[in-house]
Amino acid sequence: MDEFGLIDTFVAQFKVAASPRGPGDDCALIPRQGPSVVTTDALVEGIHFTRQFTFEDIGHKALAVNLSDLASMGAKPTWFTVALGLPEDLTATHLKKLGRGMSALAKAHGAELVGGNVTRSSQLSITITASGTLDGKPLLRSGARPGDALYVSGPLGDAAAGLEGLNPLTPAQRRPTPHLAFGQHARRLCSAAIDVSDGLAQDLTHLCRASRVAAELDSAALPLSDALLDYAGSRRSALPYALTGGEDYVLLVAVRRPRAFEAAMAKAGFAAEQIGWLRSGTGVKLDGVPMRGRLGFKHR
Ligand SMILES: [Mg+2]
Numbered sequence: 004m005d006e007f008g009l010i011d012t013f014v015a016q017f018k019v020a021a022s023p024r025g026p027g028d029d030c031a032l033i034p035r036q037g038p039s040v041v042t043t044d045a046l047v048e049g050i051h052f053t054r055q056f057t058f059e060d061i062g063h064k065a066l067a068v069n070l071s072d073l074a075s076m077g078a079k080p081t082w083f084t085v086a087l088g089l090p091e092d093l094t095a096t097h098l099k100k101l102g103r104g105m106s107a108l109a110k111a112h113g114a115e116l117v118g119g120n121v122t123r124s125s126q127l128s129i130t131i132t133a134s135g136t137l138d139g140k141p142l143l144r145s146g147a148r149p150g151d152a153l154y155v156s157g158p159l160g161d162a163a164a165g166l167e168g169l170n171p172l173t174p175a176q177r178r179p180t181p182h183l184a185f186g187q188h189a190r191r192l193c194s195a196a197i198d199v200s201d202g203l204a205q206d207l208t209h210l211c212r213a214s215r216v217a218a219e220l221d222s223a224a225l226p227l228s229d230a231l232l233d234y235a236g237s238r239r240s241a242l243p244y245a246l247t248g249g250e251d252y253v254l255l256v257a258v259r260r261p262r263a264f265e266a267a268m269a270k271a272g273f274a275a276e277q278i279g280w281l282r283s284g285t286g287v288k289l290d291g292v293p294m295r296g297r298l299g300f301k302h303r
Contacts, residue, residue, distance in 0.1 A: 004095050010121050012095045013087065016102025017109065017116045024117070031117035033082060038137045042072040045130040048090075052177075058097050060177040062104030065129035068200065070112060070181035071252040075198040077142040077190030078135030080114035080183065085131050088124025101129075112183055139191065144213035147195035147257035149283040153218060154264070154275045156185040156254040158228040159203055160241060163248020171230045179252040185273050186254055192264045195257040202247045203278075204294050206255055207287050214257070217284035219291070220246075226276040246289070257281055 004012070010026075019025035023032040046052060046065040056064070066083065073080050085105070089098070109116060114133065157180075165176030186196065197210045203225075211218050225245045227238065235241035258264040261277065268275040287294045 006121050009089065009095070009098060010119075012098050013085075013102045013121070014116070016099060017106045019116050026116065026118045031082070031084070033117070033134075036081060036136050038141070039081070039134050040073060040076050040078045040137060040141060041132065041134045042069055043130065043132040044068045044072065045128055048127040056177050057104070058100035059104030059107075061127070061129065062101040062106075063108050063178050065131055066105045066108050066114070066133070067179045067181050067252065069131045069133040070108070070114065070183060071179070071198040071200065073133060073135040074181045074183040074186035075142065075196045075254055076135070076137070077186045077196070078137050079187060080112045080133060080135045082115045082117040083109070083131055083133035084117060085119035085129065087119065087121045088126070088128035088130075089121060090124060090127055093127060112181070138187070142186065142190050142193055142196040142256075144195055144197050144210050146193075147210060147214035147216055147281050148259070149216050149281055151194050151216075151257040151259050151281045152261040152264075152277055153207070153220070153279040153281060154256050154258055154277050155199070155203070155226060156182045156189075156256070156273065156275060157251070158226045158231065159199065159246075159251050159253065160231050160244030160248045161228050162250035162252070163202075163244045164231055164234050170234055172228075172234060176250060179250060181252060182254045185268075185275075188271050188273060189254070189256055189264070189268065189275075192258065192260075192267055193256040194259050197255050199251045199253050199255050200249055202249045203251075203255065204246050204287055205249070210255065210257065211281070211285065211287060214281070215285075216281040218279055218281050218287045220279040220287065220289045222290050224276065224278045226274075226278075246294075
């Protein structure tokens with residue numbers, strides 16, 4: 004199939020607007036939409052996924068990691084573009100599945116495919132640029148202050164355990180859920196946020212550096228799923244997954260008024276688990292001991 008046939012096959016999996024609002028012209032025409040955010044992220048075969056993933060998984064995850072960045076700013080997704088690098092062995096059926104996995108997630112969050120590119124490549128790669136709108140001020144990494152409480156929007160470590168062959172945690176690795184509703188809801192109640200893509204310790208370090216604060220984590224407070232506890236055998240052996248395993252795509256937020264935050268999030272039906280505090284200074288401590296060495300999980 005030629006390049007144009009491949010593009011048509013892929014685009015047919017999405018509900019798209021006519022050109023120039025959607026794909027089909029040299030550029031997509033985006034109406035003015037007030038303050039907006041833009042992010043870009045690539046998934047590359049052999050680095051971020053293998054063919055053990057289904058093509059639906061790959062399509063889902065490529066968009067999910069971008070939507071997670073929008074979530075961390077408290078934005079609502081609007082449009083995205085997709086640049087595909089396709090190896091010779093990739094068939095129209097593969098591409099259809101890739102598009103299907105991606106379009107299901109796009110539809111669930113109101114994100115619209117507006118354009119993209121297809122090229123031949125030595126391995127499969129999917130590069131997405133996604134944009135979202137903000138209803139007010141964005142949530143940044145840099146807004147936290149000493150004394151703020153730290154919360155996460157969901158369990159940690161599942162995705163890293165899901166990398167270790169087929170196990171009950173595999174879906175967490177292959178089909179991460181971007182916490183968009185949490186981000187939009189928490190935006191006004193938080194001082195800073197980041198999504199946990201590289202691992203809690205690493206991403207917390209990013210937030211601390213941006214906000215010029217130190218952090219104290221309480222290991223007993225880290226939310227761990229029953230599936231991870233079962234898989235790891237004990238809380239102690241599950242902790243490394245939670246601390247340095249990446250790709251959980253939960254949100255890590257700093258909160259100035261913890262009680263009001265907890266009440267508002269509980270009322271709206273969101274889980275928010277307090278895992279520590281921010282202090283003045285630098286660095287991240289776990290149970291009072293500075294975390295050193297390898298903080299983050301390198302993707303595959
Ligand atoms: Mg991020």
